[in-house]
Amino acid sequence: MALNLDLETMQRVVRSLDPSWRAEGFGRLEGGSTEVCRIDVAGAGAQPLVLKIYPDEPAWLPAKEALAAGWLKGLVPAVPRWLRVDASRAILPRRFAVLTWLPGRPLRHWLRDPGIGSAYRQTGELLRRLHAIPMQAYGYIRGDGIETPRATNAEYMAGAFEDVFRRFRDLGGDADLGRRLERLAGESFDLLTESSGPVFCHDDFHQGNLLALLGPDGDLRLSGLIDFGNARAADGLFDLAKALFCCAHEDGRSRQPLLDGYGPIDHPEPERALRLYTLFHRASMWCWLTRLGHEAAAEDGPGGLLRDLREMAR
Incomplete structure (x- = not known):
């Protein structure tokens, strides 16, 4: 209120x-x-x-x-x-x-600007700079630092996947779909061992938390990054997958320029790894929206996420 x-x-x-x-x-x-x-x-x-x-x-x-x-x-x-x-x-x-206070307005205000593609490329460059900040361990961040630090990405993400599938069941998610998703994720856990180390992850990197303004030359420029309530220490691809998932949900044009700005991905199977992390983020977002009481069948809410999860499970 x-x-x-x-x-x-x-x-x-x-x-x-x-x-x-x-x-x-x-x-x-x-x-x-x-x-x-x-x-x-x-x-x-x-x-x-x-x-x-x-x-x-x-x-x-x-x-x-x-x-x-x-x-x-x-x-x-x-x-x-x-x-x-x-x-x-x-x-x-x-x-x-x-x-x-930082100047600028949320990037979603500028979606009709002809420079939006450049802004998405800058978004990828900014995410890469965040991922250059090393952390001491993997884990969720609270007010006094990393909660329950984990030494490896595989250990941390195995626990995170276990937690998200438990929440999915507890919130009334389809039991058969949950089992298939859990099996699908488990079959790709080998990808989690390839992490290059824990880095700072924003975990809420989207058009609402990126500020932008028009520069003196009229070009659209990012001017700030806000809202760190989701931040964690994790594998950079975990955060990149979340950024691609959230930004593309709002504007499908964002994916490629964001990837171009981010640059080379240090993983032997980047697409498989991004897909695995995207599965996690979709299930986690379904849990969050459902807990908030969003309409279960809403296409831009739990219903749309269930459709995407079912497609992944096929």
Whole structure:
């Protein structure tokens, strides 16, 4: 439920950073599953800020995003800096963070721009730069680092596949389809041993979390990357498969320029590996949408994902 925000509340948020600053206006930003606002700030050294309001659960999410963004300091294009995480509920009845503001609008705003192909190529280049950031182990990231670190990709992904198929069953997924998908995945687990090491994975890399703007020359340029709530340490192809899956769902033109920008894939059987990871992401997305209560037969929701999973299982 959206909060009833006003300028006085924004003033208190801004002054929690610097008592000499003042909030001059604010507005909600588009997209996202949480409430996010831009605050225009006046005062010495002041720049626009972003207020991000978090749900009660998971409790570790603000700390996780701040941690992940810190690892990406210096990335080009930029990521926001988390300036303050407040769990006191003294200013707002929910936990919140204050971030630096980045210029641009979500890439999905620019789908009709003639430079969208170039932007998708830049997207692939950015994903490659993320995957150049090594991690110490494989595992999901929480507020204090990697949860249950695993030494090998095969060990980590075997557990991840086991978990996603269990959730599929628990949420009422077709039992026969689940068994066939589990068998199909198991037949390709040999591919998981070829990982070149754990790297930073965004795991939510799509047109809604990529910012872009028109440069002085009129060309479309990526200007930022946001939202690190899904981040994990994993094999780079795990993240590439998720990016291709999500971006192509929104715009089928994205796949090839994204791959071109990403460049050579260090795996002896890249297409088979991408297909295996895509199976995981489709099953995981079905579980997530179903748990949120989305219409089971919706073509752009669980129903469409089931169609794709059945096709994979044939």
